[in-house]
Amino acid sequence: RRHRIKMAKVNAGAALLSLCLLLACSAGGTQAAYVDVEGTVRTEVEKAIKSNPGIGAALVRLVFHDCWFQGCDGSVLLDKTTSGGNTEKKAINNIGLDGFNLIDTIKYKLGNSVSCADIVVFAARDAARYLSGGKITYSVPSGRKDGIVSSAAAADAILPQSTFEFQQLVDNFAKKNFTQEELVILSGAHS
Template sequence: MAMATSVSKAMLLTAFVVAAALSTVSRAQSPLQVNFYSSSCPQAEATVRNVTEGIIVKDRTMGAAFMRLFFHDCFVRGCDASILLDPTSSNPQVEKKAITLRGYDAVNKIKAAVEAVCPGVVSCADILAFAARDTAVVSGGFTTFDMPSGRRDGVVSKLFDVLQNIPSPILKLPDLINNFAAKGLSVDDLVTLSAAHSFGQAHCSFFNGRLYPTVDPTMNATFADGLKMVCPPPGSSGGDPVVSNNGVTDPNVLSNQYYGNMGVGKVLFVSDQQLMTSNYTAAKVANNSEDAATWMGQFAAALVKLGSIQVLTGTAGQVRKYCNVVKS
């Protein structure tokens, strides 16, 4: 009984923090609206939620895939679903050529379900945003929260834009801060959203520099030894295997465990460990590690803020019928 009461209090606190944080965000921006499809497609969000949940329940690794697609889409040209566009004869070098991501077929499945109930109404950009929100609920145990919508789909996708905008996993803290600031995101947002690295997978090539030729002294030695069992030295014939971002607990759960891992040197990327290099960010890491409910509220608010970057609304862009091709 005591445990149930404790869980209920935590859920109430999380809901309160989410509501307060989102209220602050909504006052500061944007052309997006909560319940944008309430008249044009009242089933939109429920349809996305049901299909997204079904996909993640069937394959728990898909939660991280949905979250990563949303982040990469918003950071490149704004949240316009340009990350989903396939190459064409006139534009062979699109965003998805720049980095290996999963989940494209899953997004197409969600889009098909939405098109079945409301043809030509709901953008792929909003589907990515809803799926990211629903991932936090399914894979992170979050209380559901409002994700404003009304985004339109872009018609441009360029590989070069990815190289210019996506933060590298080897960036030092000042460069990470500048990279996020260029998108209107704060240092707090950087620390908060970095916890998306609490789940999912990464190729060894993204962090091999911390293992070879010598182990990064900020990495836990036992943790490094385990990684070297999977990740061969650069240039060897061992290829580029993948490992779980979270080698300490369940790699398919979005959680504040990321911050606890960081405190003991058990994170993969230079960009992760860099959050411990300033007093301010290290204090945020410690607070997030100790207070899951508050972190959840902050993550929800930061996810909404991320989703407002350079959005197309009104008559800008288009609403694609198929997420992988521009509507002619």
């Protein structure tokens, strides 16, 4: 009888050990779960535009304003930085920017599998695709890092102003190696 009890204890111990190993593997294993980042962004963007059509335009403008100043680093999303001062959100040329809540919602769903900077780029691409009825499609690489520097004054010095004359716009775009033809084409986003 004593032998049976001992065996039962050994078996229980072995079972417990196996269970622990199993849990350890699933919790900290080397195989990361697959996350469909671009699919999730697309689904969320389409859902958002269906309930608020204006959000699509906001996303297209958001990527322009994020990327034009300091590159596509998500810095346009920052409310504050460690160095203090007004962030890009407070820039005069960024007045009326929108879509921040949607980017937050998507980031919340995807966590560390994607940067905010990538979400902004994907979301604008998906908005353009949806709003153009599928005519505008393009692929973009991922892997952008999120920036931690954001300054309203610095952004205002770089972004085009709403009062700019044509030549000022041409010059502004030339600083980013965009041609006059590209300026005209990109300005078509306003339609």
